[in-house]
Amino acid sequence: MNTIKTVGLSLIAGIGGALLVNYFSQTEDIDQYPQAQVIENEPNNQVSQVAYSTIIPNENFIEASEKSTGSVVFIQTLSEVEYRTGGWMDWFFEPRSSQRVGSGSGVVFSKDGHIVTNNHVIMDADEITVIAGKRSYEAELIGRDPSTDLAVIKINSSDLPAIEKGDSEQVKVGEWVLAVGNPFNLTSTVTAGIVSAKGRNINILRDKFPIESFIQTDAAINPGNSGGALVNANGKLIGINTAILSRTGSYAGYGFAIPVNIVKKVFNDLVKYGEVQKAFTGAEFIDIDSELASRIGIQDLDGVIITEVKDGSAAEKAGLKKRDVIRKINGKQINSKANLEELIAKSYPGDKLNIIVERDNEMLNREMILTNREGTTKIITRDIYYAEDLDASFESVSKVERDLLGINSGVKVVDFKTNGFFSNLGIPKGFIITQINNRSIDKPEELAKILENIRGRFDVIGIDERGRKVYYPFRR
Known part of the structure; x- marks a missing residue:
């Protein structure tokens, strides 16, 4: 009899425990999603729908996908790459070369076949191919902007849908x-x-x-x-x-x-x-952190601090000074350096900015007129000089870049043909030639004339893309 009682009590306890576990597990499942609220006086199926929709988005991703996928294309690139030893053997042997294949994506920006992509996708490409659906197109490079990592290419097609732009x-x-x-x-x-x-x-x-x-x-x-x-x-x-x-x-x-x-x-x-009309302030900025704020005696961590103002720049003409804290531009709060740079990136030379700065715990109102890379407000078009005998292209260095690098003159290497005279020198694209045999170089035409006529040993001095002074010895 005692055995039967024991078994019965065990069964009752087991069933009760299972019911309690089931009850609390259901309660715990609901508590995992505190954003799912039960609405009174609604049928059970509608209550479940409300709880579920707070976890899964309501947006119609199918419609968004259908609207955008047709405007996104596949990009393939082909580049010719030369390999050099960097030693004396380069004088006696032709450099080895190979082809490099790259790929990426692009967005159809206008109905006439203009496509936006990243600069790093098409950089150094000798051939650019766009594949849209089952069709293939040869693309032309319209322009590129390394400072934003953007480039524009164009294909001969008006059949592709241009994407709709947001804000x-x-x-x-x-x-x-x-x-x-x-x-x-x-x-x-x-x-x-x-x-x-x-x-x-x-x-x-x-x-x-x-x-x-x-x-x-x-x-x-x-x-x-x-x-x-x-x-x-x-x-x-x-x-x-x-x-x-x-x-x-x-x-x-x-x-x-x-x-x-x-x-x-x-x-x-x-x-x-053919070139981005960049606006410049002539000032350098850094973000504010608690340590920096404490050091200069400010409380508000929003805004940016001016660390340098170039002579004759837009910032200097506006009366801005080192250690000024920029709080607002055109009525908009400035929260970070990135925030300020985005605002400047959307502006043009000649645009006026109304700036609120804090200086010695006093708020000041200043007006700045942005300038271009030459320090004026005019529209600038890129002036590239092609030297036929050198099989290379060059351009003058802008005032803004000269000031940044601390040089008075220079000519930048824009491009060159593989196995041409200039390519055999091994000087990379983007290199700024400042001197040849200690003679300063001011204009691309001057550089081309010197290199076309020079004989014997000569030295090329300049600045590489990392800002380092580099020396190249040659003999012709």
Whole structure:
């Protein structure tokens, strides 16, 4: 009898325990999603729908994908690469060469066949091929801007749909976005995520005047996505995908896109002028942190601090000084250096900026007129000189770049043909030649004439793209 009682009590306890576990497990499942709220006086199926919709987004990703994928193309590049030993054997043997193939994505920006992509996708390319659907097109390089990592190419087609543009200033952190591109040569790939942050500066652009104010997203971006589209839930372009934050080279959580408002300006300038009409302040800025704020005696960590003002610059003419704190520009709060650089990137030489600065705990109002790279407000077109005998192109160095590098004159190497006279010298593109045999070089025509006629030993001195002074000895 005692045995029967024991068994019965065990069964009752087991059933009761199971019921309690089931009850609390259901309660725990609901507690895992505190954003899912039960609405009274609604049928059970509608209550479930409300709870579920707070986890899964309502946006129609199908419609956004259909609107954007047709405007994103696959880009293939072919480059001729020379290999040199860097030693005396280069004088006796022809350099070895090979072909390098690259790929990326592009976005159809206008109906007449203009396409936006990343500068690093087409950089140094001898041939650019655009593949849209099942058709292939040879592309022409219209222009590129290393400071924003953007480039514009063109194909002879009016059949491709131009993407609809959004407004990156209206983009909100937390909103849903799609990354459209061709990762790992997988064409027309779409991934979804949210905007994780805005105004990111990650120091990846290797340019003398980089502009970094990226939109950060957790939508998967991988190699091959570069130059592709970041679109909102309505299928409107809000950015051009350009970089990933990864230790492996593949997606690891965060990607970065150039805001479309910057892209629009760069595109319009390259198509219309062949060069971006950059605006310069002539000042250097840094972000404010708590240590710096304490050192200079300010409380508000928003804004940027001026660390240098160039003589004769727009900043100096506006009355700005070193250690001034810029708080607002044109009525908009300045939160970071990236925020300020994005605003300047969308401006033109000649534009007026109303600036609120803090100096010695006093707020001052200043007006600045932005200038171009030569210190004026005129439209600048790129003037490239082609030296036929050298098979190379050169251009003068702008005043802004001369001031930055601390040089009085110089001529920049723009491009050269493989196996031409100049290419055999081994001087890279982007190198600034300041002297030949201790003679200063001011104009491209002067450089070409000297190199065409020089005989015997000669020395070339200049500045490389990293700002280092470099010496090249030659004999002809």
